[in-house]
Amino acid sequence: MTNKSVTRRGVLKSGAVAGTGLALPTIFTASSAAAYTNEPTGSSVTLGFNVPQTGPYAEEGNDELLAQQLAVEHLNGEGDGGCLNTFTSKALKGNGILGKKVEFVTGDTQTKSDAARASAKSMIEKDGAVMINGGSSSGVAVAVQGLCQEAGVIFMAGLTHANDTTGKDKKANGFRHFFNAYMSGAALAPVLAAEMGKERRAYHLTADYNWGWTQEESIVASTEALGWETVNTVKTPLASTDFSSYIAPVLNSGADVLVLNHYGGNMVNSLTNAIQFGLLDKVANGKDFKIVVPLYSELMAAGAGENIKGVLGSMNWNWQLQDEGTKAFVKSFGEKYGKPPSNSAQTCYAQVLLYADAVERAGTFNPCGVVEALEGFEFDGLGNGKTLYRAEDHQCFKDVLVVRGNENPTNAYDTLEIVEVTPVEQVTYAPDHPMFAGGDLGSCNSGA
Amino acid sequence: MFGLNKKDTGLLIIVGILTLLAPFILNPFPADSAMAQFNAGYPDLMQRFVIFGIFAIGFNILFGLTGYLSFGHAAFLGVGSYSAVWMFKLLSYNVIPAIALSVVIAGLFSLLIGYVSLRRSGIYFSILTLAFAQMSFALAYSVLSNPKFNLTNGETGLQVYADDPQILQGANAPDLPHLFGLPMRATYTLDIGAWSFDFNAGYYLCAVVMMVVFYLAIRIFRSPFGMMLRAVKSNQQRMNYTGLNSKPYTLAAFVISGMYAGLAGGLMAAMDPLAGAERMQWTASGEVVLMTILGGTGTLIGPVLGAGFIKYFENIFSKINDNVLHSWFAILPDGLEDAVVFIIHPFIGKGWHLTLGILFMLVVIYLPGGLVEGGQRVSNWFKRRKSGADDAPSGKTEPAE
Numbered sequence: 001m002t003n004k005s006v007t008r009r010g011v012l013k014s015g016a017v018a019g020t021g022l023a024l025p026t027i028f029t030a031s032s033a034a035a036y037t038n039e040p041t042g043s044s045v046t047l048g049f050n051v052p053q054t055g056p057y058a059e060e061g062n063d064e065l066l067a068q069q070l071a072v073e074h075l076n077g078e079g080d081g082g083c084l085n086t087f088t089s090k091a092l093k094g095n096g097i098l099g100k101k102v103e104f105v106t107g108d109t110q111t112k113s114d115a116a117r118a119s120a121k122s123m124i125e126k127d128g129a130v131m132i133n134g135g136s137s138s139g140v141a142v143a144v145q146g147l148c149q150e151a152g153v154i155f156m157a158g159l160t161h162a163n164d165t166t167g168k169d170k171k172a173n174g175f176r177h178f179f180n181a182y183m184s185g186a187a188l189a190p191v192l193a194a195e196m197g198k199e200r201r202a203y204h205l206t207a208d209y210n211w212g213w214t215q216e217e218s219i220v221a222s223t224e225a226l227g228w229e230t231v232n233t234v235k236t237p238l239a240s241t242d243f244s245s246y247i248a249p250v251l252n253s254g255a256d257v258l259v260l261n262h263y264g265g266n267m268v269n270s271l272t273n274a275i276q277f278g279l280l281d282k283v284a285n286g287k288d289f290k291i292v293v294p295l296y297s298e299l300m301a302a303g304a305g306e307n308i309k310g311v312l313g314s315m316n317w318n319w320q321l322q323d324e325g326t327k328a329f330v331k332s333f334g335e336k337y338g339k340p341p342s343n344s345a346q347t348c349y350a351q352v353l354l355y356a357d358a359v360e361r362a363g364t365f366n367p368c369g370v371v372e373a374l375e376g377f378e379f380d381g382l383g384n385g386k387t388l389y390r391a392e393d394h395q396c397f398k399d400v401l402v403v404r405g406n407e408n409p410t411n412a413y414d415t416l417e418i419v420e421v422t423p424v425e426q427v428t429y430a431p432d433h434p435m436f437a438g439g440d441l442g443s444c445n446s447g448a
Numbered sequence: 449m450f451g452l453n454k455k456d457t458g459l460l461i462i463v464g465i466l467t468l469l470a471p472f473i474l475n476p477f478p479a480d481s482a483m484a485q486f487n488a489g490y491p492d493l494m495q496r497f498v499i500f501g502i503f504a505i506g507f508n509i510l511f512g513l514t515g516y517l518s519f520g521h522a523a524f525l526g527v528g529s530y531s532a533v534w535m536f537k538l539l540s541y542n543v544i545p546a547i548a549l550s551v552v553i554a555g556l557f558s559l560l561i562g563y564v565s566l567r568r569s570g571i572y573f574s575i576l577t578l579a580f581a582q583m584s585f586a587l588a589y590s591v592l593s594n595p596k597f598n599l600t601n602g603e604t605g606l607q608v609y610a611d612d613p614q615i616l617q618g619a620n621a622p623d624l625p626h627l628f629g630l631p632m633r634a635t636y637t638l639d640i641g642a643w644s645f646d647f648n649a650g651y652y653l654c655a656v657v658m659m660v661v662f663y664l665a666i667r668i669f670r671s672p673f674g675m676m677l678r679a680v681k682s683n684q685q686r687m688n689y690t691g692l693n694s695k696p697y698t699l700a701a702f703v704i705s706g707m708y709a710g711l712a713g714g715l716m717a718a719m720d721p722l723a724g725a726e727r728m729q730w731t732a733s734g735e736v737v738l739m740t741i742l743g744g745t746g747t748l749i750g751p752v753l754g755a756g757f758i759k760y761f762e763n764i765f766s767k768i769n770d771n772v773l774h775s776w777f778a779i780l781p782d783g784l785e786d787a788v789v790f791i792i793h794p795f796i797g798k799g800w801h802l803t804l805g806i807l808f809m810l811v812v813i814y815l816p817g818g819l820v821e822g823g824q825r826v827s828n829w830f831k832r833r834k835s836g837a838d839d840a841p842s843g844k845t846e847p848a849e
Binding site: 032053054058105107108112114117118119121122125126139142147148151164168174210211213235237308384438439442 | 489492493589590595601603609611624633646722726727742763764766767769772797798801819823
């Protein structure tokens with residue numbers, strides 16, 4: 001160093017400056033007077049829609065965004081009212097929430113936990129959002145859920161299928177309308193047994209991250225309970241785009257069913273590879289070879305095109321259901337955007353209405369009041385049939401759809417056909433089920 | 449003051465004033481006005497400005513002085529974050545041990561990677577660092593998050609759970625990161641008329657840390673050690689031929705900048721107790737390169753400006769959606785309004801990358817010295833207008849230190 005001379009005066013001066021710098025922050029510790037985080041005081045209330053607008057799940061995210069905008073319109077009494085007319089709870093009047101006009105802000109999660117938290121934080125800190133809705137990945141959902149718990153706002157999770165979201169990572173301020181991997185397994189197993197018999201040998205290819213593992217665990221458990229045998233489970237890196245090297249060994253493994261625990265682009269690529277290898281034309285152990293994709297979405301089905309014909313999977317909701325809620329929602333979505341909504345869009349739409357309804361019933365935007373109103377809430381008319389928000393883990397319980405890639409689609413959106421609507425009793429599990437154990441819901445945080 | 453010459457002291461004081469008054473400077477528009485969209489003075493973004501400023505200052509010590517372009521610096525940031533969250537999990541929510549450990553671990557990690565990577569220079573060095581960083585990312589994302597040995601918690605990100613040991617956590621200590629009881633989340637909001645300013649404890653901790661490391665960076669730049677690093681940049685071969693072993697110098701610079709990155713990572717975790725693997729991805733490493741180049745490589749203040757610039761775009765422009773546009777242009781006739789919104793649409797919201805890319809191209813083409821060069825040109829222009837044409841431009845970019 002060039003300047004080594006330390007003088008008494010220099011030290012004193014430096015010390016004084018450093019001391020002032022250190023002392024400064026303590027002036028600002030007084031907390032504000034609001035009763036809870038972002039209490040809406042004006043004539044409007046702001047909701048935060050945090051969805052992937054870029055990255056691998058951008059399409060899902062944009063569909064969610066459209067549905068959320070539609071929900072806001074309906075809450076404010078514009079448009080045809082959609083599911084407000086079919087919802088069994090009649091607290092919502094179409095005059096906003098508690099008389100306040102609903103406004104929204106949007107953010108981009110980029111399907112990255114960090115970016116999602118940053119954008120949720122900016123909505124909470126800058127825009128004064130009282131609730132964060134949406135998203136299309138379990139990792140992001142868990143990360144944002146943790147943030148909302150700390151900040152004292154409500155979180156509604158969007159598309160998240162891993163058991164952990166309402167399992168070991170559950171939080172009191174977070175709710176999930178989507179189904180989970182355990183439910184997929186429980187719903188699929190009987191259909192698999194009926195279609196493929198009870199003596200099958202399954203080979204799993206699994207995306208190598210939390211969601212993939214919980215799904216693999218769930219499917220393995222429920223198929224083995226049927227009497228199936230699991231030949232092998234292979235983890236594939238999330239960034240893979242070519243699965244040929246993983247498909248080739250399947251043929252010689254003695255397996256006769258391939259289970260693809262993949263989602264989004266991964267699933268489209270792995271399924272395409274499997275079809276190219278002619279797996280579906282093969283006969284193994286004297287049986288026709290089959291492929292199962294436990295978690296389906298319309299957008300993935302569209303991406304995989306011809307290849308999904310006859311492939312079984314499960315879904316949260318499908319626009320082809322015939323109940324009143326679904327019809328009302330599909331009608332207003334279709335009229336506004338010219339296409340049917342995806343199941344993640346329906347989830348986000350329903351969540352916005354449910355949140356608004358819970359606020360109306362609680363008579364306050366206070367997160368603790370909302371949590372109380374949503375816990376154990378039973379309703380119908382939003383498209384999923386009779387639905388329960390369970391108080392113990394904030395997981396939603398409703399019927400699960402088993403679907404199959406349509407053999408003869410009549411139009412571009414008719415890619416999946418519903419095989420069975422699995423009743424809710426069959427997919428219900430105890431809150432302390434081992435696959436969900438280890439978490440702590442904690443108590444609601446209002447940020448006060 | 450502090451052993452700096454007059455010019456550097458001035459720079460340090462300016463940076464100090466800017467960081468301490470940031471809540472005012474970044475919130476120039478009244479909270480209810482349409483322009484409030486462009487306010488950046490909320491705690492999370494202010495923290496990010498400063499933290500990425502630290503990251504970029506550290507990166508600049510390596511890249512700006514020695515010319516070694518590391519494409520894997522995000523790995524150190526990620527390692528720092530993971531160490532900090534582990535400290536929260538094991539010890540307590542106090543941020544001091546967390547930040548200290550994050551610096552130490554990132555230092556050790558960069559020593560290891562630097563020792564191997566610095567055997568090569570130029571593009572080979574960049575590729576080696578990139579490879580190490582991607583390896584760390586893959587390790588964090590899947591390998592080290594398996595149920596048997598869960599170090600990173602994979603895609604979900606490492607976070608603190610209620611059943612973690614936290615052996616030093618006091619009975620009534622806040623249940624979130626704090627500095628001896630002062631929660632990092634604590635914010636005092638000052639309302640003056642239509643304006644509202646947020647003073648956040650976490651931000652001021654970061655700001656003070658940044659002032660300290662900025663001062664350290666000035667000292668490094670001005671020291672004989674810094675001179676040696678510059679010599680490496682201008683002609684390493686000639687240095688070696690004179691019989692001088694330059695490797696200890698480059699390795700030291702690499703470790704120092706790794707520790708800066710670790711510090712930034714630790715602060716990030718202290719502001720928000722979650723560490724995600726995406727922090728280590730190559731795009732994150734590329735981002736700090738962009739920040740440094742955008743601001744001005746080899747200058748002191750440049751990287752901080754670049755960091756602020758990119759984070760502003762990421763957080764403010766990405767949140768402008770069509771509804772906001774329509775409300776801005778509502779006074780125009782309907783057809784024209786739609787046309788204007790249609791033209792601007794690709795550049796906002798999810799198109800913020802595009803806007804940033806265009807600006808980056810403009811800066812690199814017209815201001816090769818980064819934003820700092822832009823500032824110099826403007827100030828030179830003013831000077832010339834004042835004093836006539838006596839000091840003609842030298843035609844050469846000079847760092848703004």
